[in-house]
Amino acid sequence: MLKIVVCVSGGGTNLQAILDAIDGGRITNTQILAVISNNAGAKALERAAGHGIPGILMSPKDYPDRAAFNRAFTEEMCRLAPDLIVLAGFLVRIPQEMVAKFSNRIVNIHPSLIPSFCGVGYYGLTVHEKALERGVKVTGATVHFVNEGMDEGPIIAQKAVEVLEGDTPEILQRRVMEQAEWVLLPQAIDDIANGRIFVENGKVIRTGKAR
Ligand code: GRF
Numbered sequence: 001m002l003k004i005v006v007c008v009s010g011g012g013t014n015l016q017a018i019l020d021a022i023d024g025g026r027i028t029n030t031q032i033l034a035v036i037s038n039n040a041g042a043k044a045l046e047r048a049a050g051h052g053i054p055g056i057l058m059s060p061k062d063y064p065d066r067a068a069f070n071r072a073f074t075e076e077m078c079r080l081a082p083d084l085i086v087l088a089g090f091l092v093r094i095p096q097e098m099v100a101k102f103s104n105r106i107v108n109i110h111p112s113l114i115p116s117f118c119g120v121g122y123y124g125l126t127v128h129e130k131a132l133e134r135g136v137k138v139t140g141a142t143v144h145f146v147n148e149g150m151d152e153g154p155i156i157a158q159k160a161v162e163v164l165e166g167d168t169p170e171i172l173q174r175r176v177m178e179q180a181e182w183v184l185l186p187q188a189i190d191d192i193a194n195g196r197i198f199v200e201n202g203k204v205i206r207t208g209k210a211r
Contacts, residue, residue, distance in 0.1 A: 001029055001030065001031055001193075002029055002030045002031070002083050002084055002189070002192060002193035003030075003031050003033050003081075003082050003083045003084075004030060004031070004032055004033065004082050004083065004084045004085070004086050004189065005032070005033050005034050005035070005036060005077065005080050005082040005084075005085050005086070006018060006032060006034075006035045006036070006048075006086045006088050007035075007036045007037070007038075007085065007086065007087050007088065007090035007092075008035060008036070008037050008042055008044035008045075008088050008089055008090055009037060009038055009039050009042060009044075009089055009090050009091040009092070010039065010042055010043070010044065010089055010091075011042075011043050011044065011089070012035075012042060012043050012044025012045075012046075012047045012048075012088070012089070013089075013177060013181075013182065014088035014089050014109055014177075014181055014182065014185050015035065015044045015047055015048065015088050015089075016047055017181070017182035017183075017185060017186055018032070018086070018088065018185065018186055018189060019032075019047065019051055020186075021186035021189075021190070026186055026187075026190060027186050027189050027190045027193065028190060028193060028194065029190075029193040029194055030189060030190070030193045032048075032051075032053050033053075033054075033080050033082055034048075034053065034054045034055070034056050034080055035047075035048035035053055035054070035055050035056070036055075036056045036057075036058050036076070036077075036090075037055060037056070037057055037058070038057075038058055038059045038060065038090070038091065038092045039059065040057055040059070044088075044089075045057075056076065058072070058073050058076060060092065069095075070095035070096075070097065070098075071095075071097075073092075073095060073098065074095050074097045074098045074101065077098055077101075077102070078101065082102075082105075083105065084105050084106070084107065084189070084192055085098075085102055085105060085106040085107070085146075086106075086107055086185070086189065087106065087107065087108040087109070087146065088109060088185060089109070090108075091123055091124070093150075094106060094146055096148060099146060099147060099148055103147075104145055104154075104199045106145065106146035106153075107143055107144065107145055107146065107156065107185075107188055107189075107192070108143070108144055108145075108146050108151070108153075109141060109142070109143050109181050109184065109185045110122075110127075110141065110142045110143075110144065110151050111127050111128065111139075111141050111173065111176050111177070111180075111181060112127050112131060112139055112140065112141065112142065112176075113138070113139060113140040113141075113142060113158055113160065114142040114144065114151055114155060114158070115151075116131075116136070116139075117130050117131050117134075117139070118142075118150070118151035119150050119151055120150055122151070125169045125170070125173060127173075128169040128170075128172040128173045128176070129169045131163065131172065132163070132167060132168075132169060132172065136163055137162070137163050138160050138161070138162060138163065139160070139161055139163055139172065139176060140158055140159050140160040140161045140176065140180050141158065141159055141161070141176055141177075141180035141181045141184055142155055142157070142158045142184075143155075143156045143157050143158075143184045143185055143188045144156055145199060145204070154199050154202055154203055154204045155204060156184075156188045156191070156197060156204050157184050157187065157188055158184075159179065159180035159183060159184055160180075161175055161176050161179045161180050162175075191206070195207075196208075
């Protein structure tokens with residue numbers, strides 16, 4: 001049984017997609033130990049509570065400095081000891097000590113086709129604003145393992161989404177979520193839970209059947 005902790009900051013629609021996939025049997029072998037939010041008002045915490053999953057508030061604002069937060073956050077994660085950390089719209093930079101302790105055991109969903117529109121400052125609606133500004137005809141989402149870099153870890157899966165005439169950042173964001181994010185993230189968790197993917201030499205290898 002893959003034990004996961006899901007980290008969120010806002011609406012939690014990706015968390016909802018994970019919950020629905022567990023309920024619907026599209027994610028198997030997986031248990032959510034806790035949902036961590038940096039934002040007390042996150043709707044994601046309500047979604048977790050509705051499923052009887054403990055919600056934990058961990059905000060940099062509650063600590064004297066980033067180093068103190070990073071220490072507390074990493075300690076809390078080590079206490080929970082998940083097999084996998086899932087960043088589902090989590091807007092806080094993961095401490096390096098946590099990346100080191102959970103090497104190849106942290107996944108993130110990013111709302112573009114990496115390496116386009118990613119890196120420092122590319123989060124939330126900004127990603128879609130930049131895609132529209134550049135006039136790309138196709139965007140999408142990427143699920144990847146987290147390493148020391150920003151959106152630079154080994155890519156697990158990507159899905160393309162069309163940009164349509166008249167799109168606003170909000171409309172495009174919604175289409176990317178519906179067509180790509182809510183599909184890719186649950187799929188990746190199920191693949192990891194059932195041993196269908198592993199990392200070798202910094203690349204994700206997919207096997208047809210469970211190892
Ligand atoms: C998603 O677009 C995700 O890719 C990005 O932040 C958004 C979070 O949405 N990193 P939600 O909280 O899952 O609804």
